Amino acid sequence: MDKVLSVNSVVKYFHNPQDFQVLKGITFDVNKGEFISVVGKSGSGKSTLLYLLSTMDTDYEGTISVNGTNVTEMGQNQLAAFRNEHIGFVFQFHFLLPDFSVADNVMLPALKLGRYPKEVVYDKAVNLLKLLDVSGQEDKKASRLSGGQQQRVAIARALINDPSIIMADEPTGNLDSHSSIEIMNIFSNLHEQEKTVILVTHEPDIAEYAKRVITVRDGMIISDEIKEQ
Template sequence: MNVLSAKNITKYFNTPEPFKVLKDVSFEVEKGEFVSVVGKSGSGKSTLLYLLSTMDTDYEGEIVINGSTVTNKSQNALAAFRNEHIGFVFQFHYLLPEFTLLDNVMLPALKLARRSKTEIEARSLELLDMLGLKGHERKKASNLSGGQQQRVAIARALINDPTIIMGDEPTGNLDSRNTKIVFDIFRDLAREKGQTIIIVTHDDEFAANSDRIIELMDGEVVSATK
């Protein structure tokens, strides 16, 4: 079952002069698929991810996520859709440093308000345990290592049971040991939980071990291998 469909996506940057950064990009992603998007700097991969995540809406073409066309929706509608359907993991974790791990993970679910605070706390504790952070729940985020902070960011991305987790270089600031830990987390989420994952990465080994690689070159898809 397809959970994401990108159809004829074209994107222009207009400064300092008009430039077509994405050129008629089309592909589909199935439920439970772990996809890596690769390409040289300037190929358009991060730009594409921000369009897919609905954080950038200035494009031509159509994006459908979980059966809903997100193209041309209002900013308020997209913000609500994002919070429910998309978990995003950045290269930098963007945790609130003076908040506890538990508080950081709970925030998106409290905003969505689909469950009670007690249920949200229980789910947050479960995710932190699953990601190897049991016993650290009440620590401030600023007191963790970089690898631990990125695992908290993954827990936060999972709290609303999103349709898709998207990541922009989520291992870019990590050493090889923590990169493997984060990769294994994504691998297990896809295989065991049926979680759909789309990751932009420069790491060839990371990409090679995912289910499929979508390669961009000069704004075009040049391969989408299994």
């Protein structure tokens, strides 16, 4: 099987207000197409770990490879381009640009990548928004949409460059239960399309959607289980 992620002996410290070891030797691999949830109590290190995996945080010991490339060695500029192409990230708070249109928000990572002309990117954005059930909102300011719609726009933005890995940190943390189910169905569909999905959550019913559950406690993986179908 193709390995999309390889994490070896990752250790991380925070130094403020005092030295604190938040991750204590994390090692695991992810194969293409897996749907993983990372669970554990508040403060166990889940978000910290996901930020390292996403290459947004580079201050750690150990090594991380994404799609066969050792990202630990990369410089910031190279890393930003690599991340934009390979990883789609969905935050708990959608982080859309509120005064930009929905379409502009979705298009941004693709225009940065510069692989396709703007018209092509626009069509792609409109298509993605349709797939995610937010059609007809393209020209509205992002701030005008409901919470569930905004999160779907954020997912469209994460998907615009066709990344092989989608990472999400508590993507339903701000949503009502109905919108949460809709968002989780989107992640399940992505998994069915053979995308690799890694989702951090502390909610057991959200973790249930995944096929493999990695449990973190005090900065260590204490269990890593593939669920029976």
